[in-house]
Each structure stands twice: as structure tokens, then as C-alpha cells.
Amino acid sequence: MLGIEEPDLEAVLGQLPERLLSRTTLVVPAVLESAAGRWWKGPMRLTGEGGGDSTQHGSLGVGRAEERAHRLLRHVGCDPVVLVGVDPLGIDGAWHARGTALDSAWSAQLNPFLTLATLEWRLGVQRREFHDAAMRRVRAFVAADRDAGLRVVDSGAGTVPEAMIMPMRDAIRRFGGAGRPLPVPRSVARPPSPAAAVEVRAPVRVTAMVVACAAAGGTGVPRSLESEFGGRPVLARTVARVASAPSVERIVVLSDDPASASAAVARAGPQRVPVEVEPAAVPLRGPESHAIAVSRLWCDSMWGGGIGGTTVFDEMLAPAALAAALEARRLDGALVVGGDWPLVLVDGGAGIEDVAGRFQAIGRRGIVFGDAPPGLSPCCAGIDALRSLAERGTGATVGAMAGLRGKWNYDLRGAPRWVVHAPFAARLATVRAIFDSPRAKVRLRRGIEPMLPEQGGARPGWAEIVAALERQHAALPTHVPQHVVVEACTGRFANGIASPHRYGTVQRRPMTPALMERILSQLGEARDVVVTFAGLGDPMRHPDLPTFVRMARESGVRAVHVRTELLAGAAELEALVAAGVDVVSVELHAACAHTYRQMMGFDRHDEALGNVRRLLDLRRAPEGMDRDLFGLPFVVPRMQRRGATVADLAPFWQEWGHLGTAVLESPPDAFLGDEVGARPDRLVDCSNPLRSQRRELWRRMKVFSDGSVPVAECDLAAVTSVASLERVGVLDAWREVVSRRRDIRRDEGTGAIELRTRSP
Known part of the structure; x- marks a missing residue:
């Protein structure tokens, strides 16, 4: 029951x-x-x-x-x-059994x-x-x-x-x-009403808008919509797929390069419905696009979960251009997909028919979307919602409008009416069905092209797509890891409960500019790589950190994240922001001076708070746009959820929760060879499920400051190192790491300490 x-x-x-x-x-x-x-x-x-x-x-x-x-x-x-x-x-703030x-x-x-x-x-x-x-x-x-x-x-x-x-x-x-x-009496039949005798529903009819940005995908990855997928341009495949939906009565391709879009659409052949190519009245990628891309790059295989609650639909939507196109046609809303979404679902699995039907049922207003993996579920948007999004003020993202910015948790027990649930197996999948980065193109071509119909249509369905892409995710890597965690040095100020040095002193030589350049020069070709500077030490203790950040941006890395105690002077903070850092995580671990002293080992709480507020003031957002949503760098206050901080959880959230970026995390594991530093804590465990940790490890590689690469991310003493980037390439090292992790999963099971993440 x-x-x-x-x-x-x-x-x-x-x-x-x-x-x-x-x-x-x-x-x-x-x-x-x-x-x-x-x-x-x-x-x-x-x-x-x-x-x-x-x-x-x-x-x-x-x-x-x-x-x-x-x-x-x-x-x-x-x-x-x-x-x-x-x-x-x-x-302790935990409401569900694990x-x-x-x-x-x-x-x-x-x-x-x-x-x-x-x-x-x-x-x-x-x-x-x-x-x-x-x-x-x-x-x-x-x-x-x-x-x-x-x-x-x-x-x-x-x-x-x-x-x-x-x-x-x-x-x-x-x-x-x-x-x-059981001896239960038969259900009492309800007397049929005249209206129920014949159920008459208005047919669902919707105009589909295909957002065709010629130069880049939703995460800012350079790509062309003329790239071949299944023998045709990806834009042609997308148009043919959308045209096969019975509820679609017209397709409008909104493009910033109408000539190339028209040529690509022509290769789709005759369609069931009219297809028009229209030049966008305003740029499809506005000044806020980089901030949205940064927020999504860390979770691009998930429909939601971006920094501040952004979704895959925020990547794709061009609200100002869409609102102008709808107004010119006197339409109150439309179904919207990206031009590089050739596998958008048609019927079932929270596809076009399901989303369009829900949109019509609630009065063709607001935003309605499905929760299948990125590229599989479309969204429908009313013109008033698009106008609100185009203002880019407070709450002007799809995630914020849906309440994902700290107000509503997506779960199994229910969802607001604007979410159409995909089948459970599809919701659990973390694959990306968008034809943008070289990595994604390889996976889609190898996994999906053999089952594509010649003339387009609704097949394959979600089950075939998800299974094929999951097999490709598990294959031997063809590109460098999507997320590289670089340890700049091993020194840090903290020596309290939150410090990794409580397990003993570990020293390695700091990262050199020459080694950093060698590593970064191999990351740009994949076009979707992000870099985090974090590790045993605080990267802000390294004098060349701003230089490293600038080198990463120049090499083609899509986003740069620094995790730090933020105990530095004003000039150092300004230099870091000027270098182009995209995200700064601050290890506060407290909401008062007493707890800070316990967690960090010294009393510099006021200095840390002052630096967080100074960093918030240094954020820059495009003129007229909400700085919390679109201001870079994103500032992410973090606190470990443990016995020493339990009294600070509520005040910490009260202080920083309004940013939409604050993070609570469980105490990290530490691997020291034969010894495992477990979480010696009395609180109910709220660490991320092992399934989530393993997924991160299939896209993430850690590099120590001396260039060695460990298999286990929890390894502090480099006892599991399998390669040195001073001698081998990043891709070769990554393949060796993945191979060793596979062996560990086979021999020791999925719960092995080597298959857990050090940080979320």
C-alpha cells in the first residue's frame, strides 16, 4: 500500500x-x-x-x-x-536511510x-x-x-x-x-457520468523550435552542426527526429547562420511537416552563456545538478531569440530542442509527446521538461516564461524557476507539474546524448550509428540509447580524462580535524611551471576538459597559482576550479580572479570561531569570512544580470558535516544558502597503503552513494604535485601511483588508471577504498 x-x-x-x-x-x-x-x-x-x-x-x-x-x-x-x-x-539533518x-x-x-x-x-x-x-x-x-x-x-x-x-x-x-x-469487499463501482462515457481530448499541437547555434554547443564546446552523424549533418538528423512526432505541426530552425543551417536541413529530405529556417533576431549565445557553461561542465551527463541548480535546458535555451520568434508568429509557447540533439525522444520516456501533452494540460505556460539524460527529453516554454528568462535577473534560469536552487529536491515521491518523469532506468543513467564534444561524438557514432534508421524517425528508443551509451562510457578511453585534479603543493595552514595532515606529514616537491605546461598542453584537444587545483595542500600557497590558471585557460581548458582555505591577502585574491578562475571552493568548515578553531587548528575565522565576502564582491556578471546566478567566479562555501560541526550546520546554511552554491560534504576517506583512514564520526552517514563516487572516478584523474598519478583518489602518500606525467602522456596514464580501477572492481568489489572519491 x-x-x-x-x-x-x-x-x-x-x-x-x-x-x-x-x-x-x-x-x-x-x-x-x-x-x-x-x-x-x-x-x-x-x-x-x-x-x-x-x-x-x-x-x-x-x-x-x-x-x-x-x-x-x-x-x-x-x-x-x-x-x-x-x-x-x-x-543530524539526515532524513532517509541509505x-x-x-x-x-x-x-x-x-x-x-x-x-x-x-x-x-x-x-x-x-x-x-x-x-x-x-x-x-x-x-x-x-x-x-x-x-x-x-x-x-x-x-x-x-x-x-x-x-x-x-x-x-x-x-x-x-x-x-x-x-x-485478503477478505476485502469488492470495490464499489462508480456510476458512470455522461462526460465519462465518451472521453474527448483536444489533440496536442505544438510548434517545435530547434535552436541551431552554429559555432558552439551548450557547454561552450566548439562544434559544427554540419558534422556527420549517421551519414547526414547532425542538424538534419535532429530535424527529421522532431518531425516524426505526431504532435509537432511545424518546425522552425532558429539559427545565427541561416545559410549553413538551410544547407544542412535540405539534406534531411522531405518531412511530414513544414520546416523553416529563420535568422535569430538576437545572438543565440548571450554574455551569460559562459557562466551557464561553467556551471554545467562538472555534470554535463546529468539533466540537472549544475552549480546554482542549472539544467541542460539552460545550456540550450536562447530565451530572447525564442521569445522574439514566438511573438512574431503570435504563438503562446513552443517545444524547444537543441540543434545537436539528434536522439531526442519522440513517444515515451519523457519525450516530445509526453512533454507537449503536459504543457498543453497546464495551459501552455511556464516551463515543462522531462528528466531523461541530456539530449533525450525536450522542454516546452511559454512566451511569458521566456521573456522572464531573457531578463536574466533573479531566478532567471530554468533550474531556478523550477525551484532547484535550494527550494525543491528532485526525488521519487513526487515532482511539480512542470517535470515529466522518464522511466526509472533512464532517470538513473548518466549519459550525454548531445553531439557536441569530440568525446561525445565518438560515443554516439560507435554506440548509436549502427541502429539509426536511414530516413529518420522515432527509433531507437530510450532503452536502446541508454544501454548503448553506457557501454561506450565503460569502454577504454579515447580521450584524456574530462576532469583533471591537480595538486599544486602539499603545504597548507590547517592542522585541525579537517586537515589531511592529521594522518601524518606528507611532503612532495611543488608543481613546476614546466610540468604544468606539459600537462595542460595535452588537454585542449578534447575541448570539454575541466581542471581543479586541489589536493593535500592549499593551492593558494603556491606562488604560481594565477599563472597556472591563466595557462589552463589559454590551453583550451573549459573551466578552472580552485579549492582553498582562502587565507591570503587582498592582492592574491585579485590576482586569482584576474587570471580567469571560474569557481572557487572555500573550506570554511564552520560558522563560528570556536568550531573553526577545532576544524582548522587555529583562530583565523574572521580573516576567512572577510576573504569570502571580498571574493563575492570581486565577482563580475554581465550588466543587468543577477550576480549570484551569472557572476564569475562562482564562490562555493563548503563545510564538512561531522560531530564537531553539527551545531554549525543551521547557521552555516542561513549565512550562505542564499547563494545557491553552498555545499555540505561528509568527512573524506584517506588511503595510506595498508591503513585506511575511515570517517571516525558519530553522525549518520551522508556520503555520496558508491555508485555516484564510481561514476566520478570514470571521468576524473588526480595528479600529484611531483607529476605522479595514483589509482586511488583517496591515496595521500602516492602508494598507488602507476605513472609519472614527466615521462608518459596524459592519455596513456589515464588508460592505465582506468585499467587498474577495472581490475580492482573485478577482484575486490565495488566497495573497495580505491574506488571512492577523496572529495565529492
């Missing part, structure tokens, strides 16, 4: 498959019958909660959905009742700038006012059952002391019985 709260009714019922609805009985208060009937086609039983005319029905009593579900189960004779969805008590399906759903968004601890805390901020009272009521009815001689099994988080704690599998084996049907 699934308990659904009223606010989640539309989101949950609207996503369930028809075959499930037809075989399941819905128990719902009579006052919600008409609302539920829009999605529910199976049997329905009405109860009397809610007052009014519903009082003629029997009532399950007051309380939340899980309480009423429990009463119904007892009423029909269930014993024991197994609890599988009761959350923990919110202890290892659940929710972990899997969230793991598809986690990246260096969005952690499980952050998602849990944001969720707790929203639920704190009601959760404790609800949990007390749950414990009360469990205690009453126990006193009555009835059994209750907790197969969820194990946080109900009065219940018997037992895994779900064991509970089914022990209590499952022979599968006798």
Missing part, C-alpha cells in the same frame, strides 16, 4: 503506467474523487475524510497518509504490517558541487515543522499495535524502536504465506 499526500496526487498518479492503474484499488477521500479521476482508471474506494458530502462514507480518521494506510491494513486483517517508507527522525531507491534517484544528480548531505539538509529545511509530530504519531500507533498483540515490522530505516527490525526480503520470506487473497 502506497500512501500519497494530497499535494503529490497529480505528480504521482499522473506518472504511473496504465497497466498498474487498471489492477490497483485507489482509496481516496471523496472530496478528491474528481481530481484523482483524471489519472486513475482503475477501481476506486471513497472515504469520509474532508467533511461536506463525504461524511456519508466511512472514515479512516485523521492523520497523514501512512497513518490512514495503517488503519486500513489493520481493518482488512493484515498482521504483521511491514513499514517500508518510514523516514528517520531527522537526526541504500534506498531515493539514493539511486539522487545519485544521478550528484557531482562535485551537489552532494547527498546538501540534498538531505535542503529537504530538512522544508519538512522540519511537521516531521517530528508525524513521527511521534507513527510510533504511537505502532506502540498501540504492540499492546494489542499485533506485530509491526520496520523494513525501512529501522527508526521505530517499538517495531521488529527486519530487512524487507526476510519479512516477505517469513510472513509471505501461501498468497491467500
